[in-house]
Amino acid sequence: MDAILEKLPAFVDTIKSMKETIIANIVLIGQIPCPTFKETRRVNVFLDRLAELQVDECTTDGYRNPIGIIRGKSRTKAPIFLAAHLDTHFGKEIDHYYTIKKNSITGAGILDNSIGVGVLISLPEIFRKLDLHFESDIALAGVIQSLGTGNLRGIRHLLKTWEGPIRGAVCVEGGEIGRLNYYAEGMMRCDVDCNISAPLGWEQNFKPNAILMLNEVVNQILQLRLPQRPRARVIIGKVSGGFKHGVIAYDGKLGFEIQSDSDKMVKNIFRDIKDIVEGISHEYEVELQLKTISNISASKQRYNHPLVKSAVAVMTKLDIDPVSTASESELSIFLSRKIPAVTLGITHGENYHLENATMEIEPMFKGIAQIIGVVMAIDSGICDEQQLAKK
Numbered sequence: 001m002d003a004i005l006e007k008l009p010a011f012v013d014t015i016k017s018m019k020e021t022i023i024a025n026i027v028l029i030g031q032i033p034c035p036t037f038k039e040t041r042r043v044n045v046f047l048d049r050l051a052e053l054q055v056d057e058c059t060t061d062g063y064r065n066p067i068g069i070i071r072g073k074s075r076t077k078a079p080i081f082l083a084a085h086l087d088t089h090f091g092k093e094i095d096h097y098y099t100i101k102k103n104s105i106t107g108a109g110i111l112d113n114s115i116g117v118g119v120l121i122s123l124p125e126i127f128r129k130l131d132l133h134f135e136s137d138i139a140l141a142g143v144i145q146s147l148g149t150g151n152l153r154g155i156r157h158l159l160k161t162w163e164g165p166i167r168g169a170v171c172v173e174g175g176e177i178g179r180l181n182y183y184a185e186g187m188m189r190c191d192v193d194c195n196i197s198a199p200l201g202w203e204q205n206f207k208p209n210a211i212l213m214l215n216e217v218v219n220q221i222l223q224l225r226l227p228q229r230p231r232a233r234v235i236i237g238k239v240s241g242g243f244k245h246g247v248i249a250y251d252g253k254l255g256f257e258i259q260s261d262s263d264k265m266v267k268n269i270f271r272d273i274k275d276i277v278e279g280i281s282h283e284y285e286v287e288l289q290l291k292t293i294s295n296i297s298a299s300k301q302r303y304n305h306p307l308v309k310s311a312v313a314v315m316t317k318l319d320i321d322p323v324s325t326a327s328e329s330e331l332s333i334f335l336s337r338k339i340p341a342v343t344l345g346i347t348h349g350e351n352y353h354l355e356n357a358t359m360e361i362e363p364m365f366k367g368i369a370q371i372i373g374v375v376m377a378i379d380s381g382i383c384d385e386q387q388l389a390k391k
Contacts, residue, residue: 001310004376005317011369012318014130021125022368023100023361025049026118030110033092036150040064042086046121046142053124055140063144063157070124070138072379079137080378081169081341082123082371083155083330084116085146089353106358111349115174115359117142119346119368126368134379136167143330148189151294155330159337168307168378169341170371171330174359175352177367178320179345181327182308184335185231186266186298188258192217192277193289194241196250208286210252211241217254217288220276224269230262232269255293259326263298296328299335306382307340307374314373318366340383344371 015022028049034042043066050068051058057069066086069079088109090096098107107114120140127138143154159166173179194210218236226232234256241252258269274290281288301308303324315322327343334341346367349359 001313001377001380001382004373004380005313008314008317008369008373011130011372012365015126015368016365018122018126018129019361019365022119022122022364023105025122026105026110026115027098027100029118029121030098030107030114031096033090033094033096034086034088034109035091036087036145036147038091039086039144042117043142043144046086046117049121050124050140053121055124061158061161063154065144065154065158066142068124068140070127070134070140072134072136072138074135077136078165078167079139080134080167080375081139081141081334082120082172082375083141083143083169084120084172085113085154085330086117086142086144087147087150088112088114089147090355094355103361104358105361106356108355108357110359111174111352111357113172113174115346115364116172119364119371120172126372130372132372132376134375136379138375146330149293152296152330152333155333159333159339166334166339168383169334169339170374171334171341171343172371173329173343173345175345175347175349176323177345177347177363178315178323179343180308180311180315180322180324181329181331181343182301182303182305182311182324183326184296184299184328184332185259185261185326186263186296187328188266188270188295189293190256190258190270190273191291191293192254192256193291194252194254195287207248207250208284210249210286211239213280213284213286213288214239214241214252214254216280217276220280221256221273224272226269227265230260230265232258232260232262232265234258234269234273261298261300261326296332297336299332301335301340305340306385307342307378310377310382311342311344311370311374314370314377317373318370320366320370340378342374344374346371
């Protein structure tokens with residue numbers, strides 16, 4: 001591991017010399033609208049770019065996840081995965097023109113996750129520039145249908161149908177640099193829809209108000225007693241509805257997320273909220289519908305796992321301060337299949353989920369070097385002993 005760490009500062013300088021190439025790939029990918037379920041154009045560009053860089057194999061799985069394979073020297077070592085989700089929160093109705101300045105790039109979806117995908121398709125050229133060769137095959141996977149109602153379907157299908165073991169994985173996200181996710185909490189993301197038939201004339205003053213009905217749902221959720229162990233919380237994240245100021249709202253939507261390090265607790269809280277919704281629906285004679293948008297199971301990997309310790313060592317060598325929180329990303333699917341994995345961020349940014357999201361260019365070079373350092377650590381065998389022990 002020490003030999004890997006000593007190379008990292010020099011890697012940063014070499015990667016910085018490829019600044020124009022990396023930015024070109026980020027912009028190439030980022031200016032293609034890629035909302036969840038409509039990723040085809042970005043999939044094709046991803047594959048075309050990897051083919052231009054002459055990776056050993058370009059393909060898609062049965063779910064249209066694009067994958068580029070860089071063959072390793074060993075035919076017995078399992079592959080190492082680098083994964084980034086292709087989809088963003090913005091459709092083609094949003095301007096995807098990117099503004100490039102001296103130390104920043106601004107544009108819709110750049111932080112989540114056009115940087116990650118742009119870096120992924122830059123890696124074959126970066127590996128050549130650094131003269132890096134691996135024992136394992138390196139699988140560069142762009143995964144579709146990750147966000148929102150996509151519910152991580154792309155990575156779920158890819159790992160379910162992948163033949164053979166996987167040695168380890170790094171999930172690549174745009175930000176923040178210093179991000180080190182190595183465990184996932186149980187999560188259930190839900191919507192509550194309230195619909196009241198449009199009032200006629202004098203009936204308007206006697207109809208329930210959809211926004212007030214959702215407010216009652218929120219009030220009763222806030223009255224739930226949640227334990228400190230296992231940890232649990234309900235985040236009220238979205239509310240919308242109504243037509244105009246002087247008209248009673250007869251439709252509305254509430255979005256919330258249940259989080260806990262216990263899957264059982266997530267299910268218990270969901271049942272409590274379901275009872276709340278059904279109770280208010282009957283009491284006030286309104287139509288309330290509770291819908292599950294997405295969910296993941298709690299998956300744990302300990303801080304003293306060799307992969308996590310190696311990632312911390314790599315980040316420390318590069319003067320990156322690790323910050324560890326639970327992740328709802330592709331990481332959870334790798335961990336649920338007992339595949340050692342971490343999620344790393346590439347750079348700093350602001351306005352994450354807005355149209356004017358902005359990334360900083362300068363920290364990106366260390367962000368890429370840390371990813372390469374962790375891949376080299378996996379290739380050196382840090383995860384092999386524990387995986388054999390599990391078998």
